[in-house]
Structures are given as structure tokens and as C-alpha cells.
Amino acid sequence: MTTRVTAERIRLLRLLPRAGGAAVGTLVGLQLARAMIPAAQALSVGYLVAVLGRGHLDRRALAAAGLVAGLFLADQFVWLLLNTVRPLVVKRIDGNLRAEVRTLAVNLPGLDQLESRGFQDRAARAVDGGMGVARDRSAGNAATGQLELVFRMVSAFAATVLLATFSVPLALALLLVSLAIRAVLRRQWMGIIDRLDADTTGQRKEYYVSEQAVFGAAKDVRLFGLSDWFLGRFRAMATRTYAPVYREMLAVLRRQWWTVLLTGGSALAALAVPAAAVLRGSLDRAELITFVLAGLGVMSISAMGREAYDIEYGLRGVEAADELAAEYRTTARPGIAPRSGPTVRSGSAGTPGGPGAAPPTIRFEEVVFAYPGSARPVLDGLTLTLRPGETVAVVGANGVGKSTFVKLLGGLYRPDSGRITVDGVDLGTLDLPAWRRRLAVLLQDFVHYPASLRDNVTFAAPELSGDDAVREALDRAGGTRMLADLPGGLDTLLWREGAEGTDLSGGQWQRVALARVLFAVAAGRQVLVLDEPTAHLDVRAEAEFHERVVSRVRNVSTLLISHRLSTVRPADRIVLLRNGRVAEDGSHDGLIAAGGEYARFFAVQAEAFRAGAR
Incomplete structure (x- = not known):
């Protein structure tokens, strides 16, 4: 189990180079700085208390105060920079993974694999941008979250080393208890993800209903008064999908009473042991502040931060992408060479025959x-x-x-x-x-591309250029009058959403689709x-x-x-x-x-x- 978890975490860290060396190097430097700041703050606050305890202000007191203030300001400055650099790294990694899944899907030879439930569920998990109960299934967030967790561990170990200069048993006890609490909390809360993954199909249906209600069926919703129907369907699907998740969350909360007691006991020990040393006279007040802050720094690792959910949710997406690649990469190969049969002549089925080919x-x-x-x-x-x-x-x-x-x-x-x-x-x-x-194929359910009229015609044969060929195809399809009536000619944006686009009638769209395949025939389709x-x-x-x-x-x-x-x-x-x-x-x-x-x-x-x- 430990070996598998370690391998998974290393897998996430290996995604980081996809974001580029400069961005990742900056992120690592910022995380390292933020990891060292808590221990430095504990030392600087203790030093400030020691200086102030001497009863007079001098340059050392001002320098100590400036150091404390500087570290707090540095912590905030690093945090602001992290909020700028981290999203950049996340988006680059996510974009890279989405491009891989998209390439895999495009290169599948047929629709049977693309339409299978196995492919659909895995693809949904791999590129899911986040929807539902505190979830964000982003590979980029998982990779940067894992990096953040590594440096949170570094920060906790640094605080442990500092606390160990006072009491090794206390330092080790707080570290072990904090790690145990974190492990238990992770196991309890991460079970919720399994509940979510159990109904990926339901989540897709929920998204589809909401999308149809807002965009796809907007006219029907108003003409037939379907808003209540859509709302009822959406509520029913959301309840079926997420009710088991909420029940699991409540069950987790009920099981956490003993972790609360253990956390409280640890905090009491972090305060009481140094305080007892002060009362015995073996520890001064400045050191008390330093070691109490160090103890709290050790205990901070027990908290399940946002990065824990980022890691677990995103890890499922990375695993889904790996499963897709493992199962479909062998069949998703563009340009598959003939495996048998006679050599295909130029212009025959193996090559795109040019104009004039039989x-x-x-x-x-x-x-x-x-x-x-x-x-x-x-x-x-x-x-x-x-x-x-x-x-x-x-x-x-x-x-x-x-x-x-x-x-x-x-x-x-x-x-x-x-x-x-x-x-x-x-x-x-x-x-x-x-x-x-x-082939030049006009399907019965042809696509209305939200693009210019020119693009809607030339998409079938991008290798052929020239507005004269586009106008010729439109003329043969009976679209010359339509072209003359459009405000922007071939540059008219054909888009039914928003005021800046121009939508066409059913017959006009049919002519555009006909022009598309006739344009492809002019490009050499046989x-x-x-x-x-x-x-x-x-x-x-x-x-x-x-x-x-x-x-x-x-x-x-x-x-x-x-x-x-x-x-x-x-x-x-x-x-x-x-x-x-x-x-x-x-x-x-x-x-x-x-x-x-x-x-x-x-x-x-x-x-x-x-x-x-x-």
C-alpha cells in the first residue's frame, strides 16, 4: 500500500516539467521559502521577546522587531506570488493532459470505442474541471498540491528539528501523532471521492440537463413552459448523484470525535511541556515562545489543507488518463499503414488522390x-x-x-x-x-459551426484556399443570393448565440452544408x-x-x-x-x-x- 501511494505521488511530481522549467523553478523556490518561514518566525519572535525582556530598547530590539515584521511581510508576499505562479503551472499541466486525451480521442479509428461507457467515464474523469462537492479533478492542481504537501512536510520537519533542541521526545511525539491524525483523516475523507466516482454517468447527465435548460432548449423552455420540468429533472439527478456523498460526509464527521480529542491533547502538550520547563527555571520566556510556535508548526501538518483534496481528486483524473492511454493508444494511431493486401496505388484508398484521380x-x-x-x-x-x-x-x-x-x-x-x-x-x-x-460527406445531422461563412464551407477541405472557390461552391449549392444578403459576406459570423452573430434558416444552413461538400469535391475528393x-x-x-x-x-x-x-x-x-x-x-x-x-x-x-x- 505504502509503495503504491509513493509511486502515485512520484507520478504527480513527474507532471510538473510539463509546465516549463522557469515556471516550475519559480514555484519550487516560492514553496521552499514559505516552508522555511515558520521556523524562522519562531526563532525571530523568541529573539524579539528576549531582547525586549532586558528592559531597554536599543538597535538590537529595533532590528529584531524589523526581522519579525519582515518575515511576516515576506510570508504574505510569497503567498501573493504563489497565487500568481501556481495557476499558471496548473493551467499548463491541465492543457497538456487535455491535449493528450483529445489527440487520443481524435485518432481512434472509429466511433464505437469513443462512444463506449468505459472511454466516456475515463475521459470525463481525466478532463473534469471540477463540479460537485468540494472537488476539482485537475491534474495540474494535483501536481502542484503534491509539491505543496512536500514542502509542508519540509516545514513540519524543520519545526520538529527546532523543537528537538528543547525536547526530542516531545518533538517526535507531536510529529508522529500529527502524521497519524493526517493519515486517518485522509482515509476517511478520501472515501467520499469513491462515492463521486461511482456515478460518473449521473454527473454527465446532470451537466447535460443544465446545459440544455440554459442553451440547447432555451426556446422550448419558454414556449412550452418547461422550466419547472428541467428544474425537477436537475434536482432529481443531483439528489441521486450527491445524496450518497452527503451521507458519507455526515458519517465521517461522526467518526472524528477521537481525532479532535487527540489534536486537543497534542496542543495541550505543546503548550504545557515548555510552560512546565519555564516554571522549573530550565527555560526562559523567550525560548518558551520559540518552542511553542515550533510545536504548533509541527502540528500544522495534521490539518487537511486544500492540497489534500487537490491531490486525491486530481490523482483519479491522472489515473483515468493513464488507463485511456494504456487501453487505446495502440489503436489510436493516425496514419495506420496497411497490414495486408496489395500495395495501394497513388490516388487509391491508401492516399488522398488529387484532382483527376479515378x-x-x-x-x-x-x-x-x-x-x-x-x-x-x-x-x-x-x-x-x-x-x-x-x-x-x-x-x-x-x-x-x-x-x-x-x-x-x-x-x-x-x-x-x-x-x-x-x-x-x-x-x-x-x-x-x-x-x-x-470522401466528401454531407451527414443528415450536419454541424452548424460557430464560425464565419467562409470557414463553414472550407472546413471540409482546408488544403484548398481561395474565395473564388468558396463562392463557386455556394453558387452551385444555390447560396448566391444568401451570400449577397449577409452583412459581412464570407466573413459573416454564423452564430445563433449573442447579438454579434447571424443565424440562418434551415434551408440556408442546408445550402451551406451542400457548398461544404462541393468545395471538397473541387479539392479532389472522389x-x-x-x-x-x-x-x-x-x-x-x-x-x-x-x-x-x-x-x-x-x-x-x-x-x-x-x-x-x-x-x-x-x-x-x-x-x-x-x-x-x-x-x-x-x-x-x-x-x-x-x-x-x-x-x-x-x-x-x-x-x-x-x-x-x-
Whole structure:
């Protein structure tokens, strides 16, 4: 147990160099100065009392008074400097650790590991900025807290050495009792952290509800009067999460009666033993002051300062980060080289083919996939070939796996069985970042980035620059009029929070998202994926969609997913999914003539459109 605790504390101290040599060196110097000041104060106050006890004031009395005052001022000055330097060291260490966790998360090849409860809980503990009962799970605070504790120990040992010049038994007794009290208090209070860590998921839910109430669902809260509902949910979650913690705190307080008695007895001994020596005549009054202050300095180590909680809370975060690295670092590798299969040619799946490179042949071979935690497969034996330069539409009822198909194509998940090949090479063996640089994907739930219009378009292909290319993409997406109406043009900040930003309508955001993927195609992407690309467009814009967008891309394979069958009608092939596999495959006219499920879907939608027109 002692070996493990020592190793953990050394692990924290090894984090300090991440903050930089100058900052850490300054912090160490300040902590050392503050550790030596209490013993120096005890000696200086004793010397002042001795000088004043001679009955007359002279230069020595003034010098002694100045020394005492100077030490007290120095203590305050060092404390002020510590409050400046310590946060700097903390933020640098925390930033470094957060960057490591962020890099680890970004480099995970798929979403299955990222969405797992094990990863989520550990990541939450590793980067938790502090929320709840007297907790601050900061690695930086833990490292600087451990450094502070080291120098608190140094200060207590210095006071012990000073007190030992009067009485070795008293000095050792006070030190041992103080350390024992600290150990017991630490064990009792630190059990509260285990209670908090037992429900990391509940803490995330509590944060999510509070975030939604203030920002995410602000309009619904007002329109539907949901403030009481959110408040009730938040109270219920907070009670479930923190009630066990408060019960544990009360239990700890009830168990501490004997430590209070032991502390009182130690303080009495620190006062009484030197006082008895004065009464016997073996100790003068000046020495009494010095040794009493030294005794109190020894006992100060028994107090559980803020650093104790910083250490324990932060240590759990560091351990969580270590566990993440140990479990996921082997799989979180950017640029994974192919493990098997033929050598990938330039412009194929292993490298981001430039403009003009041929689109790949993509095959789904008996692919079976179920989301983690679900026993029912979304795709169940899917076999499908996407040929180079072809426009393929995927349709079907809700929940048949259309969007899942896109996620597997992007390597965000791996099939449970079967395989996906790109030009004959298993997708699971390829350099996934390079493969993704060949894709231009418009997801159904595309992101509204709180950035300029220019950035919202260019994020899909940062390597391509130039406002002309941005305007061209917006024009092809039908966004020219929108661009003209925005106050700042391409520099307009698209942000719905605050008065300085400009929010867009659903249809306008759809055009921005379309421009984003068209911009990526202009940068050389060879596979264009459009998942519900007309969901927010009006009837006229939807009717122009194929002519304006799909038909104008060249040397690109296009995968089009939509519930609106009028959008997919011009596609080279239409694939209907049912029960996780291909049920129908052919052209629009061929499927209509076959009179199957696609024909029935199209007839229903066409009738609804005609009825609406009347």
C-alpha cells in the first residue's frame, strides 16, 4: 500500500516539467521559502521577546522587531506570488493532459470505442474541471498540491528539528501523532471521492440537463413552459448523484470525535511541556515562545489543507488518463499503414488522390453490423457494389440502415462480420485518415459551426484556399443570393448565440452544408456522399437539386440517400434496403416497371404531392 501511494505521488511530481522549467523553478523556490518561514518566525519572535525582556530598547530590539515584521511581510508576499505562479503551472499541466486525451480521442479509428461507457467515464474523469462537492479533478492542481504537501512536510520537519533542541521526545511525539491524525483523516475523507466516482454517468447527465435548460432548449423552455420540468429533472439527478456523498460526509464527521480529542491533547502538550520547563527555571520566556510556535508548526501538518483534496481528486483524473492511454493508444494511431493486401496505388484508398484521380470501386460483402449494446443488427448480410463514377441512390423505410451504411463507408464503425473493400483492399487495413480525405460527406445531422461563412464551407477541405472557390461552391449549392444578403459576406459570423452573430434558416444552413461538400469535391475528393441533402430545401430548390448539384460533379462517385424519391429519381441506380440488406436494385424506370416496394413508395409520395398541389 505504502509503495503504491509513493509511486502515485512520484507520478504527480513527474507532471510538473510539463509546465516549463522557469515556471516550475519559480514555484519550487516560492514553496521552499514559505516552508522555511515558520521556523524562522519562531526563532525571530523568541529573539524579539528576549531582547525586549532586558528592559531597554536599543538597535538590537529595533532590528529584531524589523526581522519579525519582515518575515511576516515576506510570508504574505510569497503567498501573493504563489497565487500568481501556481495557476499558471496548473493551467499548463491541465492543457497538456487535455491535449493528450483529445489527440487520443481524435485518432481512434472509429466511433464505437469513443462512444463506449468505459472511454466516456475515463475521459470525463481525466478532463473534469471540477463540479460537485468540494472537488476539482485537475491534474495540474494535483501536481502542484503534491509539491505543496512536500514542502509542508519540509516545514513540519524543520519545526520538529527546532523543537528537538528543547525536547526530542516531545518533538517526535507531536510529529508522529500529527502524521497519524493526517493519515486517518485522509482515509476517511478520501472515501467520499469513491462515492463521486461511482456515478460518473449521473454527473454527465446532470451537466447535460443544465446545459440544455440554459442553451440547447432555451426556446422550448419558454414556449412550452418547461422550466419547472428541467428544474425537477436537475434536482432529481443531483439528489441521486450527491445524496450518497452527503451521507458519507455526515458519517465521517461522526467518526472524528477521537481525532479532535487527540489534536486537543497534542496542543495541550505543546503548550504545557515548555510552560512546565519555564516554571522549573530550565527555560526562559523567550525560548518558551520559540518552542511553542515550533510545536504548533509541527502540528500544522495534521490539518487537511486544500492540497489534500487537490491531490486525491486530481490523482483519479491522472489515473483515468493513464488507463485511456494504456487501453487505446495502440489503436489510436493516425496514419495506420496497411497490414495486408496489395500495395495501394497513388490516388487509391491508401492516399488522398488529387484532382483527376479515378474514383474507387467500393464493395460491401455480406456486411453485418449492430450498434454497441444492441442485439439487433442494423445491417444483416448487406452486399452492394459502388462502381467508379456512378450515382447510386439508397432508399428505404426509417431504421433500415441507410445512415449506418454511410458511417461504415467512412470507417467510423467496423462491420461485425463481412468486409468492405476499396479497389479490392479491405477498408479495415487502410490508412483511414487518408481514405477519409477521398470522401466528401454531407451527414443528415450536419454541424452548424460557430464560425464565419467562409470557414463553414472550407472546413471540409482546408488544403484548398481561395474565395473564388468558396463562392463557386455556394453558387452551385444555390447560396448566391444568401451570400449577397449577409452583412459581412464570407466573413459573416454564423452564430445563433449573442447579438454579434447571424443565424440562418434551415434551408440556408442546408445550402451551406451542400457548398461544404462541393468545395471538397473541387479539392479532389472522389466519393461524394449526400445523406438527406434536400431535407430543409423548399420544393423549387429540391426540383433543381439534381441539375444544380449532382449532374455537375465530374469524375466522382455519388452516393445519395433520401426519403424524397423525386430527389433520387435521376440516379444511375436506386438501391432499396429492407431488413438490413438490398431488396431491390435498378434504375427508376426499371423499379417502377417491376411494381415492387419502391414503386409503391413512389406512388404514395407522388399522390401526396399531387394532393398538396390541388
